[in-house]
Amino acid sequence: MAVFGSGGSRIGGGRGPSFGFRFFCYALLSVVLMFYDRRGGWLDTARFGLQAAIYPLQLAVNSPSAAWRWMKESFTTREALQLEVDTLRNQLRDQQLMTLRQAALESENATLRGLTSAMPEVIEKRLIGEVINVEVSTLRQRLLVNRGGNSGVHRAQPVITGDGVLGQVFRIGPFSSEIILITDSEHALPVQVLRSGVRSIALGTGRATALELPYVPQNYDVKVGDVLVTSGLDGVFPFGLPVGRITRVDRDPTQPLAQIVASPLAKIESDREVLFIWARPGHPAAPASAEALAVEAPKPAAPPKPKPKPAPRKPPEQAPEPAPTEVAPSEVAPAETPPTETAPAEPTPEPAAPQPTTPPPGTAPAEVPST
């Protein structure tokens, strides 16, 4: 990088026309780059290398704010620390209570499903990453995190925080990865309303505080305050990770669809640490039933429930009603929204593990969504 005018163009060219010629060469090169970058493929590896080359610079940019944080942390008073310890202790106690309850629920769930033992967690492995404070793109919701290919991070990997889904890995370098947040306007996330089981797609708006659910029909059961969880239909996120809370539902009678806005649960602006997760391979996400109990508790890092292998389990599951927490039969089948639930914009095209969906007890077991 230090050698600027390297190459023959400088020495060969005179003053006047050589500028134009050189510009032409570089412009051509740029256009070729753009073309191939757009197409994907081999340039991804080049970008991988470039990410590595630029990583020191990113760290340099990050260093003032990192130093500031370090300063602030080192000069915290004893009282503040004590306060923090106290709150953390309280949190820990609450979480422990929840975990206790969760174990009981899990076994209860397993019995209800006729299983002899509960399946293991769907989250097999996790990795903590730290946000590098660099402006990735002004108008986009992206983050740079200090974990990359060398740590085993891969493309389209779910990234969460303790509060909910943050986004997924968009680009990776050896030491860093770029994360596209669920609030980015190019991101779409298949979600499900925890309470009623209504499925839809949450689109990012480009603002950190809002998600849109544009594809929910008027008469579906969605209320302000409902919690959204991932539906697992995209093949990226496991089922049941909390996503957001509905903040507004506008039902305009002249429109076929309701206008629904949700706010993401993950505190995106302030979170310094994020969690990369690996879902257990071959572990299909559970259908929308008893998870309600586990995730409705106040502080849900709630991992999805274990779920039996789909093939043997599916036939018996249609008929009986093992799930008392299933949709209240008040409304006519809001749990099934087959037309809206195929994920449009997710990067991984491979279909999710077959998703057995239990129709609410009352309805005929007619439709099984074809994913």
Place this chain on the structure above:
Amino acid sequence: MNMGRGEPRWGVFFTVLIALILQVLPLPDWLSAVRPSFIAVVVIYWGIFAPHAGGIFAPWLAGLALDVFKGDVLGQNALAIALVAYIAMSLHQRLRNQTLIQQSLFVFAVLTLNEFVVWGIEGWSGHAVSSPWRWIQPMIGAMLWPFVALLAGRTHSRS
């Protein structure tokens, strides 16, 4: 030979680096929305006052680095910045003799062009995420120019 003789290559290198850092420094949203293209301003500066120090390669490389930084399509900023450098270099003899106001107007026009190229490529590549504020950025860059050009008083004679 025009390449040697005190042309501040390392100056180019460091100022472009600093501009790159300024470009990606995390700022509050309202500030970063109107952040001008520092790299383009620096590139114009060197294009006018030391057109042979960095050539077009240095600006192009800086633009490429910016692309990697921002996760844009590779070559997007590289092309725009190279274009800026080319224009500044081609007109450097005329521009040197102009007043600061005229130069600022030139900077404004070129930065707008830069923004326009980036905007066009974003639209073409399907990543059109835009805000009207981006068209303010060239104006801020142009207002920045006199301060940058005051530094030129020093390097002017060297070029």
